[in-house]
Amino acid sequence: MGFDPGRLILHRDTHHGGIGFVHPGRVISDDERGLLIWVARGSVVAVERSLDGRGPRDFPFADWMAQAREPRTARWNGPGVLRFFPPGENHSVWFFRDDEGAFTEYYVNLEESAVRWDDGGAAGIDVIDQDLDIVARADGTWRWKDEDEFAERLARPDLYWVPDEAAVWAEGRRVIKRIEARAFPFDGTWCDFRPDPSWETPTELPKGWDRPVVART
Template identity: 30%
Template sequence: MSDAMRPDTKAEPFLPGASVVLRSLQTFGERGEAVAFAVAGRVLVDDDDLAVVASPLGSAVRRRAGVGSGPNGRLVLPEDWDGDYLDDVWSGAPVVRVHQKGQPWSVWRWHDGSDWLPDWYINLELPWCRTHIGFDSQDCTLDVIASTGPDGAWSVRYKDEDELAFYVKTGHVSKEKRTSIERAGGDATAAALARAFPFDADWSQWEPSPAWATVRVPEGWSEVL
């Protein structure tokens, strides 16, 4: 897993409403760099400071095919990936992802059609880079969940620490990389507890519309240049 992402390959921002694909890139042994996961979405904001992308229900998802392993049985190690992808769709509830440019995470929220759900999901990943078909990043396995309880109390916890530990044990993540990921997790936790942006933002401006059509992945979505 690399620590560095390439710079933007598309200089012009996407217009609101544009269909894109969000991709997590990883290095897979002899296969080299490839798409580990992809999900289609609709651009709500894309400027010098911020990217906001929504995935309506039914939008296309692509996952690596292969035997799962690890603590949850869902980690497909590089040597277990057969090179193919499973066709899937986004389910549950529409999700909106907010990424501040240059930050090593994005903040996700789900909307059930009436209101935002209480959990805030902080996906630790390398900063997004804009491509001609969407945005590329690299998922860092460890995530942070911030929740608002019935009494309004704010709590923050980690998610998937066991999966990150498994990657370290198998040698797919170095101890140095783990330290870097955990540092980003600490920074994300501090941002959530301080109610920094985007936790203090007016999310009504990004509320998904039930009228939005599902989004497909574009042609060439699996190509890495």
């Protein structure tokens, strides 16, 4: 299942069959290297919140999971961001930028690899975030991020959706070798990307944005 360049698709973070967030992104390319999308500043998004409007970092993990939750619409207010999903790999790479559009750093999101879906009017990818992340610079330096959050959640296997801690760390270390070697995609590819000024920023999510999460085999 391929996505045509220019198509607007939905990047959905999921867990336990629910939706953590929905971000619409414009397809830049979809080829043997992977899927590359652009999420524009000001795009409408949906983000899981408690019924009183708080997010997961406003609670201890167990308390968050005990909350009644629902997705609520909001805006992507940060600078636009490229997101790259290499095929069959358990991470994505986000290209962070400053307000002027200059590249600042790579953000490696460790996650179960993207599963695609296409309902015609709406299409996208479903991933399962594994919480541990890596922040890297263009010079090959890097640091882990959210280790404490990862540990807190691993302590509650009855609630958490990550079954194999070692596999997550191993994936991160594998990516770190690429970062240190400045190998693709950490070799400067796409760092000078500029979006097509004719692209419209999505102001509404398409019908079907909350369709059932794709089952993993």
